[in-house]
Amino acid sequence: MAYFSADESLVRERSDRFLRRMYLMRMLGTFLCFFPIASVLLERDASWIPLGFLVLNAFVWPHVAMLISRRSKHPNQAEFRNLAFDAIAGGAWVALMGLCPLPSAVLTSILIADRFSAGGWQLLRRAALFYCAGFIVCWPLSGMEIYPDVSDRTLWLTLPLSTIYIIAFSAANYSISRKLRDKQHELEKAALMDPFLGLPNRRLLDRRLMLEFERSKQDLACLMVLGVDDLKMVNDLFGREAGDYVLRSVSAILRQETAPHDFPAILGGDEFVVILPGISEEQAYAVGYRLLLKTSEIRLSQDSGFQCSLSIGVATSRNHENYNQWLAAAEQALVTVKRNGKNSIGSAGRA
Numbered sequence: 238m239a240y241f242s243a244d245e246s247l248v249r250e251r252s253d254r255f256l257r258r259m260y261l262m263r264m265l266g267t268f269l270c271f272f273p274i275a276s277v278l279l280e281r282d283a284s285w286i287p288l289g290f291l292v293l294n295a296f297v298w299p300h301v302a303m304l305i306s307r308r309s310k311h312p313n314q315a316e317f318r319n320l321a322f323d324a325i326a327g328g329a330w331v332a333l334m335g336l337c338p339l340p341s342a343v344l345t346s347i348l349i350a351d352r353f354s355a356g357g358w359q360l361l362r363r364a365a366l367f368y369c370a371g372f373i374v375c376w377p378l379s380g381m382e383i384y385p386d387v388s389d390r391t392l393w394l395t396l397p398l399s400t401i402y403i404i405a406f407s408a409a410n411y412s413i414s415r416k417l418r419d420k421q422h423e424l425e426k427a428a429l430m431d432p433f434l435g436l437p438n439r440r441l442l443d444r445r446l447m448l449e450f451e452r453s454k455q456d457l458a459c460l461m462v463l464g465v466d467d468l469k470m471v472n473d474l475f476g477r478e479a480g481d482y483v484l485r486s487v488s489a490i491l492r493q494e495t496a497p498h499d500f501p502a503i504l505g506g507d508e509f510v511v512i513l514p515g516i517s518e519e520q521a522y523a524v525g526y527r528l529l530l531k532t533s534e535i536r537l538s539q540d541s542g543f544q545c546s547l548s549i550g551v552a553t554s555r556n557h558e559n560y561n562q563w564l565a566a567a568e569q570a571l572v573t574v575k576r577n578g579k580n581s582i583g584s585a586g587r588a
């Protein structure tokens with residue numbers, strides 16, 4: 238069973254964005270293609286029928302395609318069908334232009350780039366088949382003649398297609414890749430931070446502990462494990478929301494009362510950790526007493542006399558073989574403090 242599925246409104250919003258982007262790019266593309274294709278068709282004395290189709294393709298089709306996708310039960314699939322139609326039309330116009338080199342090359346390259354960026358090789362292969370189908374059907378209609386001349390008019394009318402469209406295409410792609418980068422950043426943050434308490438979670442803590450333990454071989458570091466005292470009682474007496482409030486308040490204090498190079502994090506349940514690089518045990522105790530004082534100021538709306546307290550175990554990085562041992566020493570110090578009456582600080586060294 239899937240643990241997570243994006244909710245419907247999110248999927249709809251994503252699909253709307255995709256359709257809007259396709260609509261704007263299709264409007265721009267067919268508009269810019271109109272002029273060089275019309276120029277070549279007129280030079281080749283084409284009848285009004287292909288010219289009429291060209292007008293429909295350039296000015297009506299983008300809106301029809303948008304309506305088809307929007308009204309479809311599966312808008313994205315409908316849009317992929319529209320893309321197939323675009324490829325057929327592309328092949329048809331290249332055939333009807335008698336493979337006139339410049340506009341044919343620009344139109345074909347744009348189709349290739351567009352399809353590849355929208356769906357990679359898979360979409361490109363599919364589009365190539367539709368493009369060939371459009372070409373094969375219309376090639377006999379053009380008398381199977383190659384039209385190698387590129388008039389000055391066609392040349393100038395192809396320029397906007399080869400410049401404006403490509404710039405717009407790059408801008409659209411850049412905006413997508415920027416959004417992806419932002420999303421990736423958000424995901425990385427979500428995977429490493431606790432959204433409820435706004436502190437690094439166990440996964441990030443482990444990475445950081447390993448790093449700081451290695452660093453502490455040059456410069457001593459201290460580790461604090463902090464446990465909220467009697468949280469079970471707070472939950473039982475005042476409700477779980479009150480317990481959550483206490484945990485959030487302690488988290489805020491850890492963020493505010495530690496230096497920028499210190500590293501407060503969640504160990505799990507009602508326990509926290511602070512890594513204090515480059516400080517001695519005495520200095521760690523000073524930080525610990527400040528945290529005890531601040532925590533004692535936490536008040537509950539249900540009971541203004543309630544006094545929150547912490548127990549803190551401290552361990553220096555000395556004499557441990559790895560960061561797990563370092564953490565275990567601080568946890569052991571915390572257990573001793575809890576056993577000796579709580580609301581205090583202790584360390585393996587001072588026990």
Ligand SMILES: Nc1nc2c(ncn2[C@@H]2O[C@H](COP(=O)(O)OP(=O)(O)OP(=O)(O)O)[C@@H](O)[C@H]2O)c(=O)[nH]1
Nearest residue numbers: 464465466467468469470472477480481506507575
């Ligand atoms: N409200 C709330 N409670 C939590 C959370 N995580 C753990 N707890 C509760 O914290 C309590 C921890 O219980 P204990 O390990 O006995 O600790 P304690 O009640 O603080 O007692 P001492 O450690 O001896 O001070 C349990 O009742 C958990 O349900 C949380 O995110 N929110």
